[in-house]
Amino acid sequence: MHENIDSPNENSSSQYKDMSRSNQIWIAARVAFPKTVPIFAGFVFLGIAYGLMMNSLGFSAIYPILISLIVFAGSMEFVAANLLVGTFSPLTALFLTLTVNARHLFYGLSMLEKYDGIGKKKWYMVYGLCDEAFAINSTMDVPKNIDKGWVMFFVTLFNHFYWVLGATLGGIFGSFVNFNIEGLDFVMTALFVVIFLEQWMKEEKHTSSLVGLGASIVCLIIFGGSKFIIPAMIAILGLLTLFRKSLEKAEAEVV
Amino acid sequence: MTMSISQQIIVIAMVVLGTVITRFLPFLVFPSGKPTPNYIQYLGKVLPAAVLGLLVIYCFKDVSFLSGNHGIPEIIGVSVVTLLHYWKKNMLLSIAGGTIVYMLLVQMIF
Numbered sequence: 001m002h003e004n005i006d007s008p009n010e011n012s013s014s015q016y017k018d019m020s021r022s023n024q025i026w027i028a029a030r031v032a033f034p035k036t037v038p039i040f041a042g043f044v045f046l047g048i049a050y051g052l053m054m055n056s057l058g059f060s061a062i063y064p065i066l067i068s069l070i071v072f073a074g075s076m077e078f079v080a081a082n083l084l085v086g087t088f089s090p091l092t093a094l095f096l097t098l099t100v101n102a103r104h105l106f107y108g109l110s111m112l113e114k115y116d117g118i119g120k121k122k123w124y125m126v127y128g129l130c131d132e133a134f135a136i137n138s139t140m141d142v143p144k145n146i147d148k149g150w151v152m153f154f155v156t157l158f159n160h161f162y163w164v165l166g167a168t169l170g171g172i173f174g175s176f177v178n179f180n181i182e183g184l185d186f187v188m189t190a191l192f193v194v195i196f197l198e199q200w201m202k203e204e205k206h207t208s209s210l211v212g213l214g215a216s217i218v219c220l221i222i223f224g225g226s227k228f229i230i231p232a233m234i235a236i237l238g239l240l241t242l243f244r245k246s247l248e249k250a251e252a253e254v255v
Numbered sequence: 256m257t258m259s260i261s262q263q264i265i266v267i268a269m270v271v272l273g274t275v276i277t278r279f280l281p282f283l284v285f286p287s288g289k290p291t292p293n294y295i296q297y298l299g300k301v302l303p304a305a306v307l308g309l310l311v312i313y314c315f316k317d318v319s320f321l322s323g324n325h326g327i328p329e330i331i332g333v334s335v336v337t338l339l340h341y342w343k344k345n346m347l348l349s350i351a352g353g354t355i356v357y358m359l360l361v362q363m364i365f
Contacts, residue, residue, distance in 0.1 A: 117287065208301040212308025
């Protein structure tokens with residue numbers, strides 16, 4: 001602030017604008033960071049596990065590093081590892097990816113409005129719209145004077161960085177990890193449960209949350225762990241469409 | 256490793272393509288300039304809560320409740336997270352508490 005006193009007036013106002021803009025971005029980064037701390041723990045752990053697995057399949061460290069950077073879809077990368085050691089079948093790889101990642105379609109639909117009007121960085125945020133970025137960015141409250149677009153951008157960027165960091169550590173040093181970290185991956189489950197609870201405490205009506213839980217549980221029981229996502233998505237879509245009238249009416253009453 | 260480098264690159268490219276399609280499609284079908292249909296706007300409002308529910312259940316997709324440890328560590332872990340969160344409403348405390356209890360359970364008891 002003191003440096004500005006000596007500079008000519010016109011200059012200092014444009015300088016101040018620049019400063020306040022970079023300041024805004026810096027503040028957004030600082031708001032975003034604490035929200036991503038649980039993901040830091042989870043991603044570094046899962047990334048190490050991923051790098052370690054690639055290592056054990058005979059891939060050099062450059063594979064997990066590049067794949068985690070470019071693909072950035074945790075569970076799919078574990079599947080991709082198996083695709084790489086199997087027989088060459090590009091169509092299987094494409095179809096399997098579409099199936100495993102189909103849930104992203106719902107994230108996109110949910111974020112259409114929230115990611116609207118925040119400039120070009122939106123496309124990076126869409127590219128990096130993983131489970132964790134969705135969970136945080138869809139429920140986050142940010143004080144009004146802070147640029148929410150940049151906060152959501154940094155949440156995505158930090159997540160991406162943690163994942164690559166973990167995969168790099170795992171790929172390079174994975175075989176030297178000697179303290180017992182079994183069960184640390186539960187940090188991701190705990191994060192999703194907490195975010196779900198926060199949403200639960202905020203909402204007036206629990207219909208949508210209950211539809212999500214209920215349809216998923218029923219489909220998991222019927223179809224099993226590897227096949228339940230798409231039936232669950234269809235069931236959720238069907239039930240929410242069925243409840244549209246009553247849910248929209250409830251919302252109109254709240255407003 | 257039986258695949259050649261170029262085959263590996265093609266497989267990874269397919270995985271990237273599939274991931275990018277699922278992430279970009281909604282934004283390309285409903286661009287910000289044009290008015291989004293009411294039904295899609297409605298889904299945008301009610302889907303997040305439902306999808307968070309799906310995401311929670313998704314974490315349990317590989318837990319076998321009928322055999323092994325019957326998912327008891329997971330159930331206790333989630334209960335600890337829930338109780339801590341209703342009690343203190345501190346995200347990091349709830350997450351750390353639940354995770355530590357879970358790690359102790361799977362490493363020492365089950």
